[in-house]
Amino acid sequence: MLEIKFISLLWLIGIIAEAMTGALSAGKKQMDLFGVVIIGCTTAIGGGTLRDILLGNYPLIWIENVHYLIAIALASLLTVLIAPLMRYLSKLFLAIDALGLAVFSIIGAQKTLMLGFSPVVAVVMGLVTGVFGGVIRDILCNQVPLIFKKELYALVSLLTAGLYIGLKSCEIAEWINLTVCLSFGFSFRMLAIIFQWGIPKFNYQYGQDGLSR
Amino acid sequence: MLEIKFISLLWLIGIIAEAMTGALSAGKKQMDLFGVVIIGCTTAIGGGTLRDILLGNYPLIWIENVHYLIAIALASLLTVLIAPLMRYLSKLFLAIDALGLAVFSIIGAQKTLMLGFSPVVAVVMGLVTGVFGGVIRDILCNQVPLIFKKELYALVSLLTAGLYIGLKSCEIAEWINLTVCLSFGFSFRMLAIIFQWGIPKFNYQYGQDGLSR
């Protein structure tokens, strides 16, 4: 049971970190406080919500436990208050976000497997849970989703989810699996930021051919 | 039964007003008539559809009653015809849209409660029904959702839905509740337009920190 409490705590940290990235994005578009709260909430719960809709898994977590939504809304508003401190907190914040990415990817894969879906679907849903909150945030803020352009992010999510499913199939104790995958996902993302690791870009400007309509 | 007919009529007015805002947005992006119809339809039914998908409430209203969809499509096309008159009708139009906002918020909360969800979920779903049609419209038209930036809109929706749920829990007669909430939501929105009420904006331009990725 201890590992459940531990991962729940990490999930809460992850959700709040996601809400804060959403709130900051909203601030860059000079939205009002209500917009900040809505973007914060959709960023934090968007990935998990999309996963559950794709799987047809009802009721949604935040509908069953509405206090999560309230916590996220408050975290979004808190972000506005502490925004002036962000220059001092930025490294802490990036670390929390990296932790959140790893947690979301693992939880997404875990839940999908527990619902009886195949391991491949579980890995895909780990990715959906990990990154689509940020994709929805960027769509609402009217910008090209940054996870498709910047340092490794989606790949970290995919590999973390894949590692979790792989170790699970080896029947390794859950708490060891969680520790390994969290450490892997977190370190991989942090290293990607520090060394600006990225994967090759596809630059197709041929254009006036009417093809990529 | 009279109040059901009354609110159904208002709902129809609201849906048509929403379709018209969608059609006008499409016109600003110089879409073709088919784009106008699709944007009109998604604006009008988007909020309710998102609510029902989030709640897992099937079949969707416009799939069960496809003639609603046809009415909305016709309203969108009609908008194109009367667009030149808009300068004379703009105040009427804003009033209809305000009425639609109030009706959608109340109906969204009412339906959610009737499905057995908690009062807080009902208020959230009132908000989703009231404002997400417009959010989807702005996403399809590739602009930052304006409800996050302009005068009070989402807050009107939230408070109207909250008032309805609050009065409902006091076991006030449904028709009194409807009358009070409609008047409140409509007047609040109109006053917000007239006096340009807004809530504070969050302007975060710190930027090059790589945070609000």
Added chain:
Amino acid sequence: MLEIKFISLLWLIGIIAEAMTGALSAGKKQMDLFGVVIIGCTTAIGGGTLRDILLGNYPLIWIENVHYLIAIALASLLTVLIAPLMRYLSKLFLAIDALGLAVFSIIGAQKTLMLGFSPVVAVVMGLVTGVFGGVIRDILCNQVPLIFKKELYALVSLLTAGLYIGLKSCEIAEWINLTVCLSFGFSFRMLAIIFQWGIPKFNYQYGQDGLSR
């Protein structure tokens, strides 16, 4: 059974063509290879996924048969490799895309009817299946959906789906119906490209009235 195999083959061709349009769009936004794969996949399966979510039809096809998703991901990556050849393949590519549009519209209508929905819903869902993959692609690439602006595309989808449902109600043999509708949809789209057929645009720039909010 032969016609099922035939339409399955066409569906596979269509899905791969859609993945390629997605990959090329991602390349125009200089996304990384992971972004290319995600945009390719959402473009290819987005329309069918949206249809099934709107109908509440679970499990989704690509969750039940995850190898489709893998085929689409590979097609997206392949697109990056053959991109330099696109100038020679552009006509072939437009033809495959036109075929895909017709196939998707027919399959979307067919599946909806088989689930017991009304003919009108089936036609609408044919349209959703045919064009919303491209709409989701354009949203993810942060541009106004081009099907709302360029030559006939959505109308081809709607009429093809409508023709299929119409002929079906006349109890015409399925393989004749498929042949007629595929030929119709494919030729209609190709002619629209060649002769630049479009439907009138709605240009509403009245603007500073605060109406089309």
